[in-house]
Amino acid sequence: MTNFDDQMKKRVTEIRSIIEGYLPEAEGFQRTLLDALDYSMLVGGKKLRPLLMQQTYAMFGGTSGAIRPFMAAIEMIHTHSLIHDDLPALDNDEYRRGKKTTHVVYGEAMAILAGDALLNLAYETAAKAFSEDPGNPDVARAFEILTRKTGAYGMLGGQSVDVEYVGKPLTDEQLYFIYSMKTGALIEASMMVGAALAGASAQELEQVEAAARCIGMAFQIQDDILDVTGNQEDLGKPVNSDEKNQKTTWVSVHGLEQAREDVERYSREAVRLLRELPYENEFLDELILNLIHRTV
Amino acid sequence: MTNFDDQMKKRVTEIRSIIEGYLPEAEGFQRTLLDALDYSMLVGGKKLRPLLMQQTYAMFGGTSGAIRPFMAAIEMIHTHSLIHDDLPALDNDEYRRGKKTTHVVYGEAMAILAGDALLNLAYETAAKAFSEDPGNPDVARAFEILTRKTGAYGMLGGQSVDVEYVGKPLTDEQLYFIYSMKTGALIEASMMVGAALAGASAQELEQVEAAARCIGMAFQIQDDILDVTGNQEDLGKPVNSDEKNQKTTWVSVHGLEQAREDVERYSREAVRLLRELPYENEFLDELILNLIHRTV
Numbered sequence: 285m286t287n288f289d290d291q292m293k294k295r296v297t298e299i300r301s302i303i304e305g306y307l308p309e310a311e312g313f314q315r316t317l318l319d320a321l322d323y324s325m326l327v328g329g330k331k332l333r334p335l336l337m338q339q340t341y342a343m344f345g346g347t348s349g350a351i352r353p354f355m356a357a358i359e360m361i362h363t364h365s366l367i368h369d370d371l372p373a374l375d376n377d378e379y380r381r382g383k384k385t386t387h388v389v390y391g392e393a394m395a396i397l398a399g400d401a402l403l404n405l406a407y408e409t410a411a412k413a414f415s416e417d418p419g420n421p422d423v424a425r426a427f428e429i430l431t432r433k434t435g436a437y438g439m440l441g442g443q444s445v446d447v448e449y450v451g452k453p454l455t456d457e458q459l460y461f462i463y464s465m466k467t468g469a470l471i472e473a474s475m476m477v478g479a480a481l482a483g484a485s486a487q488e489l490e491q492v493e494a495a496a497r498c499i500g501m502a503f504q505i506q507d508d509i510l511d512v513t514g515n516q517e518d519l520g521k522p523v524n525s526d527e528k529n530q531k532t533t534w535v536s537v538h539g540l541e542q543a544r545e546d547v548e549r550y551s552r553e554a555v556r557l558l559r560e561l562p563y564e565n566e567f568l569d570e571l572i573l574n575l576i577h578r579t580v
Numbered sequence: 581m582t583n584f585d586d587q588m589k590k591r592v593t594e595i596r597s598i599i600e601g602y603l604p605e606a607e608g609f610q611r612t613l614l615d616a617l618d619y620s621m622l623v624g625g626k627k628l629r630p631l632l633m634q635q636t637y638a639m640f641g642g643t644s645g646a647i648r649p650f651m652a653a654i655e656m657i658h659t660h661s662l663i664h665d666d667l668p669a670l671d672n673d674e675y676r677r678g679k680k681t682t683h684v685v686y687g688e689a690m691a692i693l694a695g696d697a698l699l700n701l702a703y704e705t706a707a708k709a710f711s712e713d714p715g716n717p718d719v720a721r722a723f724e725i726l727t728r729k730t731g732a733y734g735m736l737g738g739q740s741v742d743v744e745y746v747g748k749p750l751t752d753e754q755l756y757f758i759y760s761m762k763t764g765a766l767i768e769a770s771m772m773v774g775a776a777l778a779g780a781s782a783q784e785l786e787q788v789e790a791a792a793r794c795i796g797m798a799f800q801i802q803d804d805i806l807d808v809t810g811n812q813e814d815l816g817k818p819v820n821s822d823e824k825n826q827k828t829t830w831v832s833v834h835g836l837e838q839a840r841e842d843v844e845r846y847s848r849e850a851v852r853l854l855r856e857l858p859y860e861n862e863f864l865d866e867l868i869l870n871l872i873h874r875t876v
Contacts, residue, residue, distance in 0.1 A: 308732060308733070312733075312737070313737075313741045313754060313757050313758075314732060314733075314737035314738075314740050314741055314761075316740060316744055317732055317736065317737060317740035317741075318732055321732065364696075368692055368693070368696060371689075371692065373687075373688035373689045373692060374689050374692065391669075392669035393667075393669045393670050393743045394740060394743065394744070396664055396667065396669060396670065396692065397664070397736055397739055397740045397743065398740075399696070400660075400664060400695070400696070400699060400736055401731055401732040401736045401737075401740075403696060403699055403700065404699065404727060404730050404731040404732075404736060405727075405731055405732065407703040407727055408724070408727035408728060408731055411720070411723050411724060411727060414710065414719075414720040414723065415717075415720050415724070418715060418717055418720065419714060419715030421711075421714060423710075424707070424710040424711050424714065427707050427710065428704070428707060428711070431700060431701075431703055431704035431707060432704060434700050435697055435700040435701055435704055436604060436610060436613055436614055436617065436697040436700075436701065437604070437608075437610075440613065440693055440696055440697045440700060441608070441609075441610035441613060441697075442610075443693055444610050444612060444613035444690060444693045444694075444697075445609045445610055445613075447689045447690065447693065448612055448690070458609060461609045462609075465610075
């Protein structure tokens with residue numbers, strides 16, 4: 285195992301433990317809801333968003349604990365979106381990360397409410413940063429970014445267009461919009477929250493946003509590629525789901541070869557943009573470039 | 581029209597305009613999502629929660645504009661819960677406030693996302709109070725109450741138990757839990773946020789919470805009564821929906837007569853608790869007592 289893999293493993297373990305610290309105990313009459321919430325949060329995943337947040341925060345010299353509630357919050361928002369995305373009315377997916385999806389285990393109604401409760405818990409958790417660091421305007425700035433990038437002008441806006449155009453042709457502009465919003469927005473939020481909390485300037489935030497958008501594009505295109513070339517065992521979910529769901533994807537429009545080139549191009553562009561900043565984080569660069577060849 | 585009705589009408593108009601000021605323009609690729617969001621927010625309703633918030637804030641001597649984003653936020657959270665509650669997987673209701681429900685007009689997937697986007701917008705909106713009044717610890721206190729009372733230990737927890745026990749018998753303790761959470765929690769949030777933002781002490785907050793819980797119980801029991809005795813034209817939704825949905829209600833357990841007595845008893849208890857505080861708001865008292873005889 286390389287040094288990078290070692291560091292990666294250590295950091296993901298640390299992130300898991302931070303997140304678990306913000307999850308509620310499953311007790312009381314609403315035990316089933318809390319069980320569903322824990323089930324969804326604890327089934328694994330790469331923890332990419334909290335990791336990108338933490339590493340961007342470190343790159344900008346951030347050292348306080350105020351980043352922790354935001355790290356947990358971004359993973360909760362991501363998991364919320366997966367639970368609702370998997371619902372029968374949306375992608376109707378039965379497997380995720382090698383386990384049955386939340387609605388398959390707990391029923392549709394409970395999955396809708398568990399998704400809601402996770403989105404709510406995300407903001408309940410992130411808001412703890414206000415009490416931990418009262419009067420720090422960077423916390424308000426980070427919170428604003430997190431809500432904006434999640435909402436109708438961010439991730440949820442992207443998902444809505446994705447859903448609306450199932451089975452219909454998409455223009456290149458619409459496809460880029462969907463990718464940069466449904467996947468890019470949360471990755472932008474991750475890195476921008478990290479930068480904002482560490483006191484980045486407005487101009488630096490814009491640079492981070494541009495880099496993060498490239499990572500989001502690369503990440504979503506790689507997802508499309510894996511949906512065609514990957515296997516269910518590695519991915520923990522069925523392949524060819526885009527075809528099943530009649531989704532227009534980067535691969536269906538541009539072909540596999542071009543899609544692979546674009547993943548590499550977007551990833552290298554992200555690193556280039558970050559290197560223009562007067563800060564450095566080698567691990568972050570390596571993390572971004574490693575995503576080019578990810579198989580899960 | 582009495583003086584109270586005049587005041588009521590004026591205040592509801594004012595609240596509508598405050599809320600509209602925080603709604604996004606429906607433009608961009610995600611226009612349908614934003615349309616669905618506006619449709620759900622603008623179909624009417626009593627605006628009871630922002631009104632209770634505003635009046636409790638006034639009772640505790642609050643005068644700043646920081647209450648406005650919270651007033652909009654509580655109505656967004658309430659509307660979010662209605663959209664998801666009406667979904668086929670939950671109550672499967674086709675009419676609400678005299679109009680078709682969001683999923684009937686926009687489809688199930690869009691209704692799920694619109695509900696998500698509204699919950700998100702609620703916190704995006706409430707968080708504006710942090711920038712408007714930086715470093716004020718009462719804003720953080722109000723925000724904490726709002727998230728807690730909405731989440732798994734508040735409204736969403738109550739809804740989950742409500743959903744889980746459809747068609748099954750409930751103990752009195754469970755029925756009280758469901759009512760105090762699914763309906764009570766947001767009314768508690770409304771009044772407690774108002775009090776907290778105006779600088780109420782921890783002890784005063786507890787007293788407000790107890791009063792609000794009584795209002796929530798009275799409100800939900802009156803809902804049950806109207807579902808049996810009301811008519812579709814006044815209510816703007818079909819009657820006998822509890823029977824249809826195999827719900828155990830206060831009326832089905834205690835009978836109509838007892839339910840009516842309980843509405844009056846809980847309402848009077850709420851006013852009594854508020855009158856124990858060294859502040860006064862006659863309009864608020866009258867508002868609470870008027871809810872006893874509401875027909876919509």
